[in-house]
Amino acid sequence: MSVSNIQVQLARQPEGNPKATDFQVVKTAMPKAGPGQFLARNIYLSLDPYMRGAIAGRHMGHQRLNPGDVIYGRCLAEVMESQHADYKAGDYVVLESGWQQFYVSDGAAADEVRKIDAGLGVPLSAHLGALGMPGLTAWAGVEKLANPGLGSTFVVSAAAGPVGGTAGQIAKAKGARAVGIAGSDEKCRIVVNEYGFDACVNYKNKNWTEELKAACPNGVDTYFDNVGGPMLDAVTQQLNLYGKIVLCGLVSQYNRGADSAFNGHNLGPFVGKRAQLLGLVVYDYYARMNEFLKAVVPLVNAKRLKFHEDRADSIEKAPEHFVRLMSGQNTGKALVVIGPEKA
Numbered sequence: 001m002s003v004s005n006i007q008v009q010l011a012r013q014p015e016g017n018p019k020a021t022d023f024q025v026v027k028t029a030m031p032k033a034g035p036g037q038f039l040a041r042n043i044y045l046s047l048d049p050y051m052r053g054a055i056a057g058r059h060m061g062h063q064r065l066n067p068g069d070v071i072y073g074r075c076l077a078e079v080m081e082s083q084h085a086d087y088k089a090g091d092y093v094v095l096e097s098g099w100q101q102f103y104v105s106d107g108a109a110a111d112e113v114r115k116i117d118a119g120l121g122v123p124l125s126a127h128l129g130a131l132g133m134p135g136l137t138a139w140a141g142v143e144k145l146a147n148p149g150l151g152s153t154f155v156v157s158a159a160a161g162p163v164g165g166t167a168g169q170i171a172k173a174k175g176a177r178a179v180g181i182a183g184s185d186e187k188c189r190i191v192v193n194e195y196g197f198d199a200c201v202n203y204k205n206k207n208w209t210e211e212l213k214a215a216c217p218n219g220v221d222t223y224f225d226n227v228g229g230p231m232l233d234a235v236t237q238q239l240n241l242y243g244k245i246v247l248c249g250l251v252s253q254y255n256r257g258a259d260s261a262f263n264g265h266n267l268g269p270f271v272g273k274r275a276q277l278l279g280l281v282v283y284d285y286y287a288r289m290n291e292f293l294k295a296v297v298p299l300v301n302a303k304r305l306k307f308h309e310d311r312a313d314s315i316e317k318a319p320e321h322f323v324r325l326m327s328g329q330n331t332g333k334a335l336v337v338i339g340p341e342k343a
């Protein structure tokens, strides 16, 4: 086993779009587990858009990071050694262990440790994507907030990603018509051919709103919004009366650089459509993780819920992979492979 620990720390606060040079890769001493603690060996690191705001102290409950701080991050890990009553060597867990190879946890609430059942017949990495926080977000928004009806039209943005892709597939499993919006033809191909959506529109095409209209001949009943900004206004124009909008993410605004000129929404069209705006925060649903897994694991096993991953192959590549995510170049769940599944 490695005798040192590689961490990714903040080098400087990013301005606007993050750059790889905003981060530094540092070798530190291998941590040791003491009484009441366990040593986790991180295998997969999840990269998520909220991290951009978390680093800057703009995301719920996350303190602004300073240079030298390890970057926030959730990992799937193997317990290597344990002096904690609830965890034993060989257990797989998901926990908030940051961008690094090893982490010592005392199992406190802040570490959000969750034991993983490795016998579900699904890839371990899925516990950071379709069966993890992004999937729970999608399930909560579809099942608990929007509850789209049979034959209704369900539109979702960032549709190739883990939240959007899972949301559309769950809506489809409930009998809705799923239409994606994504940022490239390749992403749309995945959304339709792999995820099984009924249609997908590339919003980088000049006439994308006309294409959306053609893909939604009966109008939009539910819009699951992962993007915010002008796209929300454009889709609201096509919302049916009393339609629902799940306000899930604002990824078009997270980088907030000099080029983010968006100044807010005109609320008139939301009133005109009598729209129901449904704010979603996944933390409200963590206690329902088992209910979510019970509903969604069978869909994965029956190949009715598919996912795509965008992997980097070492911890050293985490900074550039995050830059890739925050500029929309990822296709599917952004993950960093830190080590092998078995030590």
Ligand SMILES: NC(=O)c1ccc[n+]([C@@H]2O[C@H](COP(=O)([O-])OP(=O)(O)OC[C@H]3O[C@@H](n4cnc5c(N)ncnc54)[C@H](OP(=O)(O)O)[C@@H]3O)[C@@H](O)[C@H]2O)c1
Pocket (backbone or CB within 6 Å): 048, 049, 050, 133, 134, 137, 157, 158, 159, 160, 161, 162, 163, 164, 181, 182, 183, 184, 187, 226, 227, 247, 248, 249, 250, 251, 252, 253, 280, 281, 282, 283, 325, 326, 327, 328, 329, 330, 331, 332, 333, 334
């Ligand atoms: N409310 C909650 O509790 C909660 C929980 C988890 C996630 N979320 C939100 O859900 C959304 C999707 O998350 P995810 O993990 O599934 O991410 P994701 O889809 O893997 O990645 C983000 C995607 O957003 C799009 N994007 C990135 N930068 C953009 C920009 N500047 N302008 C417009 N689009 C941009 C890109 O897709 P395109 O190429 O298709 O544009 C990119 O691939 C995010 O907004 C995230 O913050 C919310």
